Amino acid sequence: MATAPDSGKFPSAATLAPARGARKASDQTIYDSIYEAVLTQRLPPGSRLPEVALSEMFGVSRSIVRKALTRLTSDHVIEQRPNQMAMVARPDVEETRQIFAARRLVESEVMRLTAGTLSKARVQELRKLVKDEKAAHDSGRDQDRVHCSMEVHRFLARHCPNQVLGRMMRDLVLRTSIVIALYKSPGITACFLGDDHGRLATLIAKGDGEAAAALAHDHLVALENLLDLNDDSRPIDLASILRPPS
Amino acid sequence: MATAPDSGKFPSAATLAPARGARKASDQTIYDSIYEAVLTQRLPPGSRLPEVALSEMFGVSRSIVRKALTRLTSDHVIEQRPNQMAMVARPDVEETRQIFAARRLVESEVMRLTAGTLSKARVQELRKLVKDEKAAHDSGRDQDRVHCSMEVHRFLARHCPNQVLGRMMRDLVLRTSIVIALYKSPGITACFLGDDHGRLATLIAKGDGEAAAALAHDHLVALENLLDLNDDSRPIDLASILRPPS
DNA sequence: CCAGGACAAGATGTATACATTTCGGGCTCG
């Protein structure tokens, strides 16, 4: 029936990698698997996540799955409504704009704080991530490219001296990934903006926090502008429109 | 035995208000009750929260309680370690500094965005909160004063046009409340700084976002300076120091 | 042929049984 444009297929067992053989898994394992799959856009927005299917996949009872799903809901990775299957979040246009605005604020500050604090070894790691991204881009492996691009931002979030802000940035990076999957303009392979990540790495290494912050800010503005955020357009979310008070 | 300076008493039934008569309660009810109790410092950092006690108090099974506790952990209200009772969070000095830094960043921006967007009715509500706080302060009802002070910030977070940032601010306000309870200098009744909240309300109403942001920033700097954050000092958290990898 | 309702499959919501772990009291042995 599909009142709303639902991407709703079930995740194939292959989509959620570490489910092999139904070995015992902790709720952290399940959380990580789904998180990673959403981050890399293997699980598109709207994907449904039935508890029983997951519990069989991971070889645990529904209790564990439910704990993982509750945490994923708290982190805005999925949405849970009473008596309905959990599904990967589908933020509307307004929330998308708010996510970008919040991320610009937070990520800029993270750049300021992180610049000049990375050890040589860490800088090398960072440069490798950037190189991998470029390689994936050049050889057209789009899946890998998205993955590597996310890893650049996550690396910086993870190594920010202020871990409270770092954690916020981590969450915002994920939500950004979701809205990109939702709203990216059809033709665009997109999101490989110049060599922004390479230049960012250089500024971070050099310790120029202000320039890094400015670059990150502009990077995110450019990214948002690549999206198709005309209110009326695409995923006409009838569901949320037609949902009265209750 | 108490290896760490544990505030650890169990919450009396009276501490968690809406537990009357063991009526059925949703996980949201439990979440809210504990959240509110922590926010207003009725449940001090380190307080233990046994699942069975809570389930009896609220008249539900442990499943519901566990869901509430999982969410509270996600929001950094409580800490859960494997096989140990949940307890109200006790951030260390470093995390405290990070919380304040993050909150300065976020709350300043929230002020910028919120200034000039409140309806007349909303401004009235805000002024009433400020008035209530002052009244509580003047009559020495410290509990009420803390509550009202928190409500001012939460009101602004709730009515920020950017709800993603608003939600972040809400979480940071709570964590601030926790660290104030932990690290406030003994003698200080504190945290009623001049008439900052009153002036803030005026600036917000007038629409001067920049001034409001600056005031909020300075307000938070002053607040942090009231705390006793000498690394070596008070709550010598042996527990976390002596906890090896596992 | 279509509209409408009964029904069944399958999902989540909740409670509970049982396994496992923690931790303190108290006994025993040096």
Added chain:
DNA sequence: CGAGCCCGAAATGTATACATCTTGTCCTGG
């Protein structure tokens, strides 16, 4: 007298049974 061990109360970890709700199918009556 004190150190160390044993053990049991009580907490959490996990699985599962059962209730309830949602939803799609199929049957029936107009």
